[in-house]
Amino acid sequence: MNRNYQKMLTMLLNVGNPLSLKICFKKSGKILKEIMNNKHQKWKILFIQTLIILLFALIWEGLGRSSKNIFFLIGTPLAVAGEFWQLLIAGNFIGNFFITGAEAVVGLLIGTLIGTVLGLSLWFSESAAFIAKPFVTALGALPVFALAPLMIVWFGVGFGMKVAIAVFSTVFVAFNQAYKGANSVALEYVDTLKGMNASRSQIFQKVIIPGSLDWVLSSIRLNVGFGLLGAFIGEYISSNEGLGYLILRASNLYNIPRAFAAAIGIIALALILDNIAQFIERRRYTIVQWISVPPQLWHR
Template sequence: MATDSQSIPAARIKRRSPVDAALRIRAYQFMVLLAIVALWQVGLWLGWLKPYVYGTPLGVVQSFAGHLADGSLLRHFWVTGFEVVIGFAIGCLFGSAGGLLLWLSPLWAKILHPYMIALNGVPKIALAPLIIVWFGLGMESKIAIASIITFIVAFLQAYKGTQEIDPDLIRLMKSLGASPWQTFRTIVVPGSLPWIVSALRLNVGFALIGAVVGEYISAEEGLGYMVYYAGQLYDLNSVWVGIFSLMIMALLLEAIVARFERSLDMEH
């Protein structure tokens, strides 16, 4: 007699393809978004939420369409995006390189250790007013804030990655007569890549925070300025438009980092 599992048609036990699984996840994500919007609207209808405090879904859509039609949203998005991307690139590049190169000099690593701990403990946003004074009120100061914040994170993560390399591999390279530079290039750098990628993911948010905080303090363009100015006017719908735009920017940057990570995995 055939077992129950043998009697099930092959078509019914066929596993779903990865494409079907991805589409199903996207559908669930969209349903969650619809549920949040529906609860928001129901709360407004029942009087639990006040429109002048929380805004309205329809008002957000209308505000989004208005800002898009007059070009202001795209201009603010581009300004903040430029600040974030340039600051992110500068901070991650120089921070990762500095953290990796510190492995070559244990003496300097010990000298800089307390400074690294101090910088890591200081709230990075506390540096924003100083940077505004140093670099002025233009776009340069926002790029500088994003660069400095991401530099610290990338530097510490890269150096931490070098300290997690298997000591046996280092001793093996020494026994084979490899120079410190050869060990650094063939063992330390590849072994530290997961830590560097982790720093990239963290720095997506930090770069956004740096640019937006700089725009809060002093700016005439950018999503941070848009949110701050709309908040001063109690235009909550425009505030939500700015917040949602920042979320979209974060998702785009995260997708780029994820693609970069996949390319590294394919190479290895």
């Protein structure tokens, strides 16, 4: 909850006499003004962002119209909008949009789950973490594009291959975030539970997992881009569907506006997934409660 709203709520709850009521109204007026100014500031930011996009589009349109050669290389926003509309009418966009989204989301979820479980599990053994870390660093440094041909051999050219590349793109980020999160938990909390004769598994459930949750949830947001990149690479290398395929096909036909139109779909997909990740991140305290507090105490 916003601090200004908290102040106002506290004052309203503490009203007990006419004098305090008068003071409350005076202070609440100032706080309301602050809240309105904050909202006004958000509209200012939105206006500036919109202005930047429009200015960029105008410059792009002007450059594209300046010569045929430049139009061939970069197109124009109006041409991109026209191609986008043609893709929608033909029914090519929506289906490919959801295919790329499904590949990215499945790969993101599997990669984040595997990486998080492995990263948190290394808390149980420092020696295992010491042995595993160089291998994880080495594998994480491998370019995904270099492994894509192997993924085709192992998983074919279908949905599984794109998911596998997305998993490989996301698993190491999740691993590192979870491992750092587990090791960043304050030792006094661990020592307190040890003093209460808690087992290692109880300490892991009650302290390590909740304490590292911020790191784990931040890995989801980081992995949105990596998951989409993995799905796109898989489609770009070998596919006959998805937004990556649309971009590749348009590029091969030198239809730059259509390639940009498909790229807008990837940007929209990234924004949608990022907003979902933010929503989950804002609910982290509910997740902590679900993990560490017995269900019978939730509503007390």
